[in-house]
Amino acid sequence: DAMVIQNPRYQVTQFGKPVTLSCSQTLNHNVMYWYQQKSSQAPKLLFHYYDKDFNNEADTPDNFQSRRPNTSFCFLDIRSPGLGDAAMYLCATSRGGDYITDTQYFGPGTRLTVL
C-alpha cells in the first residue's frame, strides 16, 4: 500500500541535543509538509517542500530546519531542542497542483520527548 512512513515513532532527546526525525513516502507526491502538534491543539504547519522548493512559515523558529534529499524522503532537524519543543511531529504529503483541492495525507507521527 502507498503510504507515509515516519521514523522513529517515539523519540527521546536531551535538552539541547540535536535530533532528526525522518519521513518517507511511497505515494510519489510532489509536496511534503512538517507539522508540530502539541497536546490538545490543532497541528501547526512548520514548513513544506514543493519538489525542491523549500517554504518556511513565517513563525517557524530558526531552531527547526528541514532537508529533502529526494522525492521520497524529508527530514526535520531540531538543532537545539528545548522543553517547549516536546510535541507530536506529523509529516504529510500531497500531489500538488490545484491548492484548493490538493489533499494532504499524513503519516503516523513521531512523538518527541525532551528531557
Next chain:
Amino acid sequence: AQKITQTQPGMFVQEKEAVTLDCTYDTSDQSYGLFWYKQPSSGEMIFLIYQGSYDEQNATEGRYSLNFQKARKSANLVISASQLGDSAMYFCAMRAGGTSYGKLTFGQGTILTVHP
C-alpha cells in the same frame, strides 16, 4: 484571513447511531476547500472527506457525509451508524487563497466518544 470554528469540544454517541460534528468557517475567498480529518489516540491524522466550495452536491464517503451549507458557511460532518472505532478527535480544516501553499487552517477539534 481564514478561520474554522468547531464549537463542540466533546460529543458522545451510542454505537450504531448517527452523529453530527459541527464546523463553521469564515473566508472572503470564493474558492476554497474544506476537509475533515480523524485523529485517533495513536496520533495519525486520517483524511475522511473533502468538499469544494463550487461543489453542488454534498460530499459522501462511505459512512461519512458532509452537510455543506454555503450561505451559512457551515460544513458539518455526519457519521452514520457509529462504531466504537470512530472514537477519536475530529478536525475540520480549510484551504483558501491568500495563504501560503499548503497551509491548512484547522479548527480546535471535537473529541467524539462512542459508547457501546
